[in-house]
Amino acid sequence: MRYFEDFATGERTTLGSHTMTEAEMLAYARKYDPQSFHIDADAARRSIFGGLIASGWHTCAIVMRLSVEAHRRMDAAGAGSPGVESCRWLKPVRPGDTVTAVTEVLETWPSRSRPIGFARRRTEVTNQHGETVLTLVGISMYRRRDGAGA
Amino acid sequence: MTGARPAMDGTAFFDDLEVGQQWRFGRYEVTREEIVEFARQFDPQPFHLDEAAARESLYGGLIASGWHTGAMFIRMVAECMTPRVATQGAIGFDDLRWIKPVRPGDVLSVESTVREKIESRQRPERGTVKIESRVLDQRGEPVMSLVSLVIVMRRPS
Numbered sequence: 091m092r093y094f095e096d097f098a099t100g101e102r103t104t105l106g107s108h109t110m111t112e113a114e115m116l117a118y119a120r121k122y123d124p125q126s127f128h129i130d131a132d133a134a135r136r137s138i139f140g141g142l143i144a145s146g147w148h149t150c151a152i153v154m155r156l157s158v159e160a161h162r163r164m165d166a167a168g169a170g171s172p173g174v175e176s177c178r179w180l181k182p183v184r185p186g187d188t189v190t191a192v193t194e195v196l197e198t199w200p201s202r203s204r205p206i207g208f209a210r211r212r213t214e215v216t217n218q219h220g221e222t223v224l225t226l227v228g229i230s231m232y233r234r235r236d237g238a239g240a
Numbered sequence: 241m242t243g244a245r246p247a248m249d250g251t252a253f254f255d256d257l258e259v260g261q262q263w264r265f266g267r268y269e270v271t272r273e274e275i276v277e278f279a280r281q282f283d284p285q286p287f288h289l290d291e292a293a294a295r296e297s298l299y300g301g302l303i304a305s306g307w308h309t310g311a312m313f314i315r316m317v318a319e320c321m322t323p324r325v326a327t328q329g330a331i332g333f334d335d336l337r338w339i340k341p342v343r344p345g346d347v348l349s350v351e352s353t354v355r356e357k358i359e360s361r362q363r364p365e366r367g368t369v370k371i372e373s374r375v376l377d378q379r380g381e382p383v384m385s386l387v388s389l390v391i392v393m394r395r396p397s
Contacts, residue, residue, distance in 0.1 A: 122311040124318050125329070138328055146330065147314050151282040151307045158284055168285070169298070171306065171338065174386075178332035 092166045094207030094232035105191040106156040112185035118148040143182035167233035174228040181223045188218045205237045252325045253395035254367040261354045266316025272344040278308040303341035326393040336386040347378040
């Protein structure tokens with residue numbers, strides 16, 4: 091099991107990759123983000139985007155999935171997240187794009203009141219052309235090895 | 241949607257939005273089935289998937305993925321706000337906080353406030369509007385908050 095103490099500043103981890111299909115993009119957008127450029131191919135072609143693009147929130151959800159899988163592979167003692175400091179959708183994600191997420195630990199600090207610790211992470215998502223499509227800076231919480239508060 | 245200006249039948253452009261302007265909108269009933277379905281697809285952690293495992297977690301019961309709360313928020317925005325504002329999407333958000341767990345049976349709504357208008361020098365036809373939103377539960381308590389950076393078109397001259 092990897093605990094809070096096992097995460098070091100500067101550590102980089104490839105969370106994984108995912109190829110976006112048009113079907114899954116439409117399914118997410120129809121349910122949660124039904125704007126024309128996410129759900130209607132003709133309207134999307136006429137929009138500033140020139141074609142269907144994924145909801146930015148969908149791309150974030152995909153990154154969450156990749157993160158959960160990566161944390162499972164490393165058997166991390168994850169304890170959720172209090173939030174995200176910044177999220178930027180820098181380039182559209184289109185059907186058939188393969189996105190790859192890499193995360194870096196920016197700093198870590200223990201909780202003063204609970205048996206957990208925090209890691210501030212910057213996650214960068216690139217497409218198959220090496221272009222950055224999304225950056226996220228957020229906080230992850232992990233259980234401590236000793237299970238005790240400071 | 242309440243508090244919308246100008247009139248509900250008009251589209252609000254960048255020029256029409258005022259700092260401090262506030263809207264209340266949306267209604268979203270959170271179901272156990274949807275929490276589990278979203279979690280299976282995007283956030284398969286035990287406290288989002290399985291009631292028994294969730295009871296033994298620090299949350300004491302099944303809770304929605306934070307990204308599911310984000311998805312429910314954007315659904316309410318897409319339904320109630322987007323059709324009334326000349327927006328071309330958002331470039332991102334800052335300061336997203338998952339304040340309180342969202343549980344089956346909760347009923348969510350949104351309160352949004354215009355915080356800042358930023359004109360674009362490179363693209364005079366549009367601007368960026370910082371909109372702070374709070375997702376509230378049926379008790380009026382915030383469960384999530386964030387500041388969205390929304391692209392809004394200028395009124396055509």
